[in-house]
Amino acid sequence: MHEMSIAEGIRGIIEQSARQNGFDRVTRVRLEIGRFAGVETGALSFAFEVVMRGCAAEGAALEIIELPGRALCYDCGETVEIADRFDPCPNCGGGKLLARGGDEMRIKDMEVL
């Protein structure tokens, strides 16, 4: 359940931003989560709702933008986009792929009042 720690990280960033930008309420938070970030979006949505209680983002809508996974194919040498870690290379059909991106986990933006 490290989604709870991730939600706590989001809360920390929101609280810091509230002090810097002077807002009281967050109505929407947009996250970018890579396919290989190891985040279960359902669990994160649940944790978000619980962890935001009592802060500016209580009740805020959470939007998760999934970013594709990228991998280097050891057979053809191309960097390709794959949906799942074990997908074959869409370029050559090879099975030896090294993840090279898609582990993003960041807050993109927020709608605030």
Next chain:
Amino acid sequence: MCTVCGCSGHSVEDQFRAHLEKTGQAKPAPFAMIAPKHAAPTGHSHDLHMGLGPAGTEVPGMSQARLIEIETDILNKNNSYAARNRTALSAKGILAVNLVSSPGSGKTTLLCRTIEMLGAQPLAVIEGDQQTSNDADRIRATGAPALQVNTGKGCHLDGNMVEQALARLDLPTGALLFIENVGNLVCPAAFDLGEDAKIAILSVTEGEDKPLKYPDMFAAARLAILNKIDLAPHCDVDLDLYEANLRRVNPEIEVLRLSARTGEGMAGWIDWLRRGLAAKGA
């Protein structure tokens, strides 16, 4: 039209608003959006951007919602602790390895045996568990300094816990630091502690498909240790299949086969650590 970059809005809201404007039904924007730094120049998906009114202007008498671009890694606080740890460890030429595995893979037994074999090498161990100091007690019994970190309900160590632990351990230059993470094949993968390498330990009793079932951890690891190979003949396991599955998840992963109990293969592991230490001190 988008007032931030001049692109033509593609969203349904934009199209609808354009229609209203054309037919003279346009109303003031319910709220204006501010995008201080525009998003990526390609793929304009202005999901939240209503595209009306000059960016940054307030609509008098209306509630003022703003869009604040954050672009911040969620784990950036953890990563900043990890970066501090990494700097502090590198300054003293300390090699830090983060041992990750499921509970019961033999991490502590491997460490006890490793400490015996390393002899006079200065080292310390940070032990992460939810509860008890059993593991730190086992390490201290070998004569090595060990610090137990109980995470309570936590499922992983984080950069801050390791920073606090480092402050209590007085590590000499050129030391080896073992961080034994909480037994968990999922969560510790995401948390950088400032280590030089994550080392995943997998015992042969766990099943050849574990790397495929828990790929994040093995993808994050530089070395996989296949432990308890003395039990392999009793478990109907295929060690080559273990390795093939590890490489399927992570083509760059190094693999060592050993048994901490019998000592078979331990020399290769000790050699791996000594090479790492030499590279760190160079």
